[in-house]
Amino acid sequence: MTGNRCLGIVLLAAAGALAPGSTALSQATKVPGLVQEGNYDPGNLGMQMQPAPQNGDAGAVYAVGPWPTYTPPLADGEGRELVQSFCGICHSTTYITMQPPLTSATWEAAVNKMIGTFGAPIPEPSAQAIIAYLKSHYTPETRKE
Amino acid sequence: MGRLSRRSLLAWLGSGAAGLALGGQARAQVPPHAATPLPSFTGPGANPYWNGVNPFVSYPQKLPLLRMTDRGIQLETSRPYFLSPFTPNAAFYVRYHLELIPNAVDLSTWRLSLEGNVERPLQLSFDELVKNFKAVSVAAVNQCSGNSRSRFQPRVPGAQWGNGAMGNARWTGVRLRELLASAGIKSVTVQLQFQGLDRGPGPEGKGADAVMKSLDLTDPALDDALVAYLMNDEPLPMLNGFPIRLIVPGKFGVYWIKHLTWIRALTSEDTNYWMATAYHIPDTPKGTTTPAEAASGTLKTVPIGHVRMPVRSFIVVPDGSSKLPSGLPVRVQGIAFSGDGPVAKVEFSEDDGRSWVEATLGTDHGPYSFRTWEHTWRPSRAGKHVIAVRASDAKGNVQPDAPVWNPGGYLWNRVERQALIVGTAS
Numbered sequence: 001m002t003g004n005r006c007l008g009i010v011l012l013a014a015a016g017a018l019a020p021g022s023t024a025l026s027q028a029t030k031v032p033g034l035v036q037e038g039n040y041d042p043g044n045l046g047m048q049m050q051p052a053p054q055n056g057d058a059g060a061v062y063a064v065g066p067w068p069t070y071t072p073p074l075a076d077g078e079g080r081e082l083v084q085s086f087c088g089i090c091h092s093t094t095y096i097t098m099q100p101p102l103t104s105a106t107w108e109a110a111v112n113k114m115i116g117t118f119g120a121p122i123p124e125p126s127a128q129a130i131i132a133y134l135k136s137h138y139t140p141e142t143r144k145e
Numbered sequence: 146m147g148r149l150s151r152r153s154l155l156a157w158l159g160s161g162a163a164g165l166a167l168g169g170q171a172r173a174q175v176p177p178h179a180a181t182p183l184p185s186f187t188g189p190g191a192n193p194y195w196n197g198v199n200p201f202v203s204y205p206q207k208l209p210l211l212r213m214t215d216r217g218i219q220l221e222t223s224r225p226y227f228l229s230p231f232t233p234n235a236a237f238y239v240r241y242h243l244e245l246i247p248n249a250v251d252l253s254t255w256r257l258s259l260e261g262n263v264e265r266p267l268q269l270s271f272d273e274l275v276k277n278f279k280a281v282s283v284a285a286v287n288q289c290s291g292n293s294r295s296r297f298q299p300r301v302p303g304a305q306w307g308n309g310a311m312g313n314a315r316w317t318g319v320r321l322r323e324l325l326a327s328a329g330i331k332s333v334t335v336q337l338q339f340q341g342l343d344r345g346p347g348p349e350g351k352g353a354d355a356v357m358k359s360l361d362l363t364d365p366a367l368d369d370a371l372v373a374y375l376m377n378d379e380p381l382p383m384l385n386g387f388p389i390r391l392i393v394p395g396k397f398g399v400y401w402i403k404h405l406t407w408i409r410a411l412t413s414e415d416t417n418y419w420m421a422t423a424y425h426i427p428d429t430p431k432g433t434t435t436p437a438e439a440a441s442g443t444l445k446t447v448p449i450g451h452v453r454m455p456v457r458s459f460i461v462v463p464d465g466s467s468k469l470p471s472g473l474p475v476r477v478q479g480i481a482f483s484g485d486g487p488v489a490k491v492e493f494s495e496d497d498g499r500s501w502v503e504a505t506l507g508t509d510h511g512p513y514s515f516r517t518w519e520h521t522w523r524p525s526r527a528g529k530h531v532i533a534v535r536a537s538d539a540k541g542n543v544q545p546d547a548p549v550w551n552p553g554g555y556l557w558n559r560v561e562r563q564a565l566i567v568g569t570a571s
Contacts, residue, residue: 051205063249064205064383069215072185090346090353091244092216098199100188100300110302117418119351140189 072097075145079133086122086130087114096134101143107134187305192295195224195464196307206382208235213304217241217345218384221309227461227480230507230515231284232312234376239384240289240310240398242356242419243345247404250342250388257372257389261338261409264329271388275374278319283371284514285394286313286482287401288457290424290449294554299436301554308459308561313482313515316392318373324408334362334410339391342404352418358400359415360393360450369394369513372405394513395453395484397555399424424449425553431455432556433549454484455558456544458491458518458536468568471527475565477504478519483538486512490537493520497531498546498560504534512539527569535560 051065071092074080087093102110111131114120122130136142183198192198201209204220213219220239226232252271259267269277289310291303304310325337336359347353360367371392374380381387386403393400415421425446426432427439432452438444458481469475481488487509492501507517524530535544546560 051203060253061249061251062383062387066248067216067218067246068202068204070200070202070212071215092214094212094214094216097186098197098213098305099302100186100192100295100305102300102302106302117351117422118345118353119347120353143186145185 070094075137077133077136079129079136082126082129083133086120086126090114090118090120096138099138101138101140104135104139107131107138110134187295188300191298191300192305192307194307196309197221197295197305198307204239204384206235207239207384208233210236210238211307211309213306217244218246219304220384221306222312223309224461224464227309227459227515228478230480230510230517231314231377232515234314234379234382234385237287237312237314237376237382237385238289238310240304241343241403243343243347243353245344245346247342247383247387250383250404252388255388255406257406257408259324259328259408259410262331262334262412263410264331265327267324267328269324271374274319274372274389278323280317281320281371282315282317282375283369283392283394284313284315284510285392286311286454286484286513286515287392287398288312288454288482290397290399290555291553293557296548296557296559297550297554298548299550301552303554310398313480313510314376315378315510316371316373316390317375317378318371318389318392321367321370321372321391321408324372328410330362330410333412335413336361336411336415337367338407338409338411338415339400339402339405340407340409341386341402342406352423356402356419357415357417358402358450359411359420360396360400362410364450366393366396366453395486397424397449397454397484400450420448424555426452426555427551431545431549432551434551436550436552439552449553449555452484452556454482455556456483456485456488456536456538456542457481457558457561458488458534458544459561460532460534460563463563463565465563465565468566469524470570471524471567472570475522475524476519477522477532478517479534480515480517481534481536482513482515483536483540483542484513485538485540485542486514487539488516488536489539491516491518492535492537493522494533494535495522495524495530497562498533498535501535524565524567527567530565530567531562532565533560533562 071094074093108131111127115122187198196211199211199213202212203209210220211223213221218239218241222236222238226236256268292306292310293308294303295305338357338359340357344355345353372389373392374389381390389405391402391405426449427434428445428447459479461479481491491504493504494501504518504520537543544558544560548559549556
């Protein structure tokens with residue numbers, strides 16, 4: 001990122017606009033119509049890997065390789081490991097983070113639905129701990145990220 | 146263009162000549178690079194963005210799509226792909242319920258079974274399907290029942306789609322009715338059950354074991370149904386159901402079983418979880434209810450297959466990501482469709498839905514297809530504007546400007562709006 005930021009400063013310096021100790025942003029206003037330049041996002045927004053081509057197999061098997069996963073972290077707190085191990089039997093915890101903040105009653109109903117309707121093998125004490133974790137981090141009152 | 150005066154440029158843009166000159170050639174639009182990424186979740190208010198707020202990710206045979214969930218896989222199509230009437234296979238949304246999604250299929254052992262209450266049980270290879278039956282094509286929209294679920298107030302759990310859990314393709318394959326005739330459906334058959342290769346790790350008989358959907362044998366939608374092996378004239382991507390998929394024009398996507406492998410003639414109504422409980426809508430006008438009524442336990446519900454997809458329309462561009470300089474006409478473009486098609490009319494509003502003018506419809510690709518529309522809008526002033534669009538279908542259904550609510554988050558079809566900023570140019 002340092003290199004990118006330097007590029008912006010070099011361009012401004014070449015235009016004779018850079019004064020010692022000033023930021024690129026304020027100096028840019030001296031070029032007519034230019035409001036901002038040399039601003040680079042240090043994140044990896046938009047970065048993608050390219051897949052390799054298929055090999056020469058002309059048989060009847062059509063394969064696409066493994067499915068990638070993109071699972072964001074769960075909020076840190078008591079019960080997180082239970083959530084990851086039990087809920088993760090059938091689905092990634094992205095199913096939790098992608099929800100809007102849900103009420104305690106809705107989370108409780110969701111866990112009970114997973115056990116009763118979908119057949120999740122979660123012992124009662126663990127189910128209660130999982131519900132407590134979801135209430136502590138994913139309701140309108142508690143959700144932070 | 147050569148030298149054009151400002152006046153003639155405006156006339157040229159406004160006349161539709163721009164559309165004719167560029168029609169079919171320059172059809173992709175991308176928003177400017179994100180200066181600030183969207184938040185990682187929305188709520189408890191409604192999601193205000195056109196798509197869900199998920200990141201772009203890469204999957205086999207797919208362009209970057211918006212990751213809803215990664216195991217099972219749910220991917221949303223981003224807004225720019227809806228500029229064209231047909232959605233590219235590589236950009237077509239993906240929605241699975243369970244995690245065991247095929248990574249590889251062997252066509253030397255795969256067979257489509259027609260079984261149950263039939264005269265002649267069939268086991269058809271891919272090659273036999275392609276060679277022994279007449280190929281038929283239909284343009285049809287596949288839309289998730291929960292498309293736009295993130296608009297619901299109060300919010301409901303489930304996949305938090307924006308508007309991109311839909312796509313339109315030209316599907317080619319075999320008529321379902323022709324396959325049924327080959328197998329000979331016996332009398333007292335009431336429903337046909339469909340199941341694909343995808344499944345889950347749950348115990349047998351529970352919802353996380355397998356997804357099965359059934360339609361009444363007498364449902365007229367089956368007359369238009371196909372077993373498709375081509376999607377936009379190409380093999381289906383694995384994530385859209387390779388090698389074959391059930392196509393049920395007019396019905397929601399949950400019935401369009403991917404990796405279709407079993408068709409069963411049932412002599413009694415299907416009672417598996419995915420029919421008896423899941424994907425139910427209130428048996429009320431427009432399928433709407435209230436949280437209080439839903440919580441009362443007295444609400445009568447029916448499978449969503451009892452209805453066709455309600456009429457919808459969308460604004461694709463301008464998308465509000467860039468400021469529009471005043472003085473230039475704005476070419477507003479979008480799509481419309483109805484499961485009760487065809488689309489009869491699309492109307493545009495420049496004043497947040499207070500007054501409406503008729504928009505120009507694009508090529509008709511059939512009653513179940515996306516229909517493109519456009520309208521040249523001349524903003525009267527700099528400042529914030531809210532434009533809106535609504536469609537009507539040939540059955541007389543008009544998109545309402547009232548939200549629907551039900552606990553499943555289904556059937557959203559409210560009038561769509563887009564806020565735009567017009568800047569001064571001097």
